[in-house]
Amino acid sequence: MTLLMPTCAEVVGLLTEYEEGALGPLGWLGLKLHLSLCPPCRAFLDSFERTPDLLRKLWPEPPAPAAERALGGALAALRQGRIPRGPVHHPEDEAWSALEPGGDPFKALLLRVHLGHCDSCRSQHPAGEAIPATGPSGGDALGLLRPHLPPEDHWRWTRRGLGGAHVAQLLRDPATGATLNLARMPGGMSMPLHGHGGSELSLVLSGTLQDGPAHLGPGDWLACGAGQQHGPTAGPGAECWALLRIEGGIRFAGWRRILGAVG
Known part of the structure; x- marks a missing residue:
């Protein structure tokens, strides 16, 4: 100058x-x-x-209150020279109804894990529902979650067509056909391009994940609609573990479509 x-x-x-x-x-x-x-x-x-x-x-419609709060908090932190900590991708307002009596149990579990990571959401929702966050490694991330999951010998792991990732189906809801799944991706690995017959909810437990423009860390929540295709990539270095609620199974694009729906 x-x-x-x-x-x-x-x-x-x-x-x-x-x-x-x-x-x-x-x-x-x-x-x-x-x-x-x-x-x-x-x-x-x-x-x-x-x-x-x-x-x-x-985007002619005004942003949702949760998005306004997240943006306001991030901008305030940046103005003060602080780096925002904790989740930056939060559940949609309508998702919280799963915590009410009779709500979707798999979605409720993801919400409870998010609450364990997110101070701002705990201030607005029942803190007693939170499953506390633990250390950064995959094993630690599962530590306090295990009591809420079936025994490990009942987990059904799938590797077929996943390019190095592992997905274990933990539970299936007979009423909706939705499944609760645990995904484990090596650092730097990309999931093959795929979509779902229904919606997919992802909650990162440990490591980082790049899904389109969204960079996800522990506690971050991401919703993908039916038919939306994506191929998330785990961050370099540490493994990425995520809890998933999936409707309609995993449906690959390209030559992998001959494998049919997985999960």
């Missing part, structure tokens, strides 16, 4: 303050001077100003 005029890199950092009218007189003058001499930065500012309108057209 010169005495008055910022560099291109510095302009990017000043645009939010500029749009909010928070720049001081020297900063405003320096930014205006730079923009008058720099066509690429003028083009960047134009796209920056058009982004909110484009987002409003894509």
